[in-house]
Amino acid sequence: MNLDELKEKFSVKELDEVKVFTENEEFIGTILPSTGKKALTIKMKSGYNIGILAESVIKIEKTGETEKKVFGNLPFSQKGGEGKKIMKIDGLPTISILNTGGTIASRVDYRTGAVSPAIEQEKLITNIPELMETANIETKMISEMFSEDMNFTHYKKIAEEIENEIKEKKPKGIILGHGTDTMHYTSAALSFMLEGINIPVILVGSQRSSDRGSSDAAMNLICATEFISKTDFVGVGICMHESSADDNCVILSGTKSRKMHSSRRDTFKPINDVPIARINFETRKIDYLKENYSKKEENKHLILKTEMEEKTALIKIHPNISSEEIEFYEKQNYKGIVLEGTGLGHAPVGSKGKNTEKNKKNLEAIKKLSEKAVVVMASQAFYGRINMNVYSTGKDLLTAGVIPAEDMTPETAFIKLAWLLGNYSEEETKRLIGKNLRGEITERSDIRGFETE
């Protein structure tokens, strides 16, 4: 039995509240619009959707109907905000939503099943009346692209758009709609580029497109709007779900976060850091605010520094890596390299003199590279800090000229290195890469003592 036949048999339709019985299990939830013909999609209380194969369904009981209202986790109407206008209310702060594309501004192409960045900006906003109750929303579509396609030139364009928006509209804060794939690279780039920024710039993405039943777009946008309205935070942050349920959003640091799951809504996690804030979606209250977050200051002004060195690379170290792979970057005159090493900051360089010719060549290649370029070591373990003074491997690499990235993520180290090389001398870059500029490095706490584990 296909899905249409199933719905007809049990007289149920989209948005009906139902109990669905299969041979071994029972699901309680709301029927959502389906994109295919094989599976019945149910939104469960947990906030998650489940697809149940139509052929495995034995019985469906209708228990009620959900009103088709616009809500953080119910679908946008396919017709969306047509006819509605973006309202302005005196006395509310202005918040600008700049959209770059990504899932948050996407819709499903029901012909191919694929998602394209094509939803109209106005529709995205008017579909969420909550936004207009909290702030006067200005919107602008600055690009229509997936975040995986972004490169340094796009970061520069976004930073310039932000500066223009601040000059023209004087918003209390800016929300940047962005794909999630590389959101942490962009947030790091903007953190460095927007020196002295005195308003919040919050990147918001979603893991399900805005016209899908399970979209997290509305809730993330509402939480970011509430956060900007209700706090004096300034700087670059990310606003996404805290858990897979639709209960809270968190604001995470623009320089100390990572996408840690390919599909879950709570994919962004702080790395070697705590969240900046938690927003309760039901009460719209700021539940938690980090101590010593960066606050609005008098006489602080934005200085754009948008140059990035194109010849910067990120190499993942792994067993059996060959010296030719490293030499390539020296031959191509790269100016900066982040090695994503193992553990405390290691690479196969044949320390102790007991190892293979292959590994010794790697050490030679890294030495030669660091004579021409700035070579930085981050860890593929992600959590914890680089410490190249513990093992002889680390010491050999330090001697070869490699600079520890402290507790920066490899992604932030890569962006920071390209940015430093774009705006400072090589000498200055070497001095600044291990210094904390935008919260990207946690200082060791020397006074209280340190955890040796």
Next chain:
Amino acid sequence: MNLDELKEKFSVKELDEVKVFTENEEFIGTILPSTGKKALTIKMKSGYNIGILAESVIKIEKTGETEKKVFGNLPFSQKGGEGKKIMKIDGLPTISILNTGGTIASRVDYRTGAVSPAIEQEKLITNIPELMETANIETKMISEMFSEDMNFTHYKKIAEEIENEIKEKKPKGIILGHGTDTMHYTSAALSFMLEGINIPVILVGSQRSSDRGSSDAAMNLICATEFISKTDFVGVGICMHESSADDNCVILSGTKSRKMHSSRRDTFKPINDVPIARINFETRKIDYLKENYSKKEENKHLILKTEMEEKTALIKIHPNISSEEIEFYEKQNYKGIVLEGTGLGHAPVGSKGKNTEKNKKNLEAIKKLSEKAVVVMASQAFYGRINMNVYSTGKDLLTAGVIPAEDMTPETAFIKLAWLLGNYSEEETKRLIGKNLRGEITERSDIRGFETE
């Protein structure tokens, strides 16, 4: 005041139980041997050690003395097991400990402060009498190297040593002492190489060298010995701390684990999987055992397959990556490439035709590469599954010939690809890379329904 002066002033020495007062805080624990002169190292109840700067200490109160016995988290005596012999008791199972080096077999060089792989194998064992009470221990030092120096030839050597040990000593199981940096790469390689293995092979590492106060070596070795003695598990696993406290160890899958912290003892985490078992260190009981773990079978025999294709690479995708970096691998005639992509399995390939020349060149380079090599996509998000049917970027990459790694870690995908290419045809490699061979891929559960999130 330096450390020696401090100890003299308050009449305390190593292994004394103490209360240490600084201006704002109070620490309770046991004084551990220190490697420097500046910090007093205290083992706290939590199992963690803390270094307290000598100059910040106001007062130390002695509350007792810890007996200097050999124990999971107390230091080996510098003189270790000298004079002791490895005992054999009738009726106990035989367990072979093969050691490759790494921190677990290391000692601190107190002159330089660095750690070298140099502790004697016999000393390592006789220092832990618990091992000899549970099993008759055979030991062999097969190398003295850091795991970051291991490459494919070392995996082959280890696999051959394991086969020899099985033939000669017929052990109930094998413990492989190994550095933690690349332990998950080695465990994956052995999982594939040791086809049909009918005993457990448990990799054990430590995050602190065996002669240090805070070493986790003894506890991890004891737990691995208990696990091998008390269960009928067969296959390759990893045994390390479950949390930073010294309460439990976990056995993790050899193909679905990762080092996730540069220094914590509970650094290894299951990725898209649950642990195989939990061993309570106090009771020595197996607290938890996964359903459907691989068990000993009649008539199952080890077939060594140790070839690995040298021309295999692992490339981390990132914003601004250039097509030249990808073309290098095609020009060098690489046979296999794992792309560690973003999100669901993406790379900057300029989908939708709206993007830069730069990104289009990347797609061309990947197309050309996959005509000559097997190109596989894993995710730098680590958790979750590759799904290249959702976005046009993924679809374009599938069309270019890229094969999804499903929910494998990039590290396991890299090892598996090199192993497949070493032992099978290109055609077979393409067919097998996305199929589950050693628990490295979780099957989608099609029957119950699937989570669409």
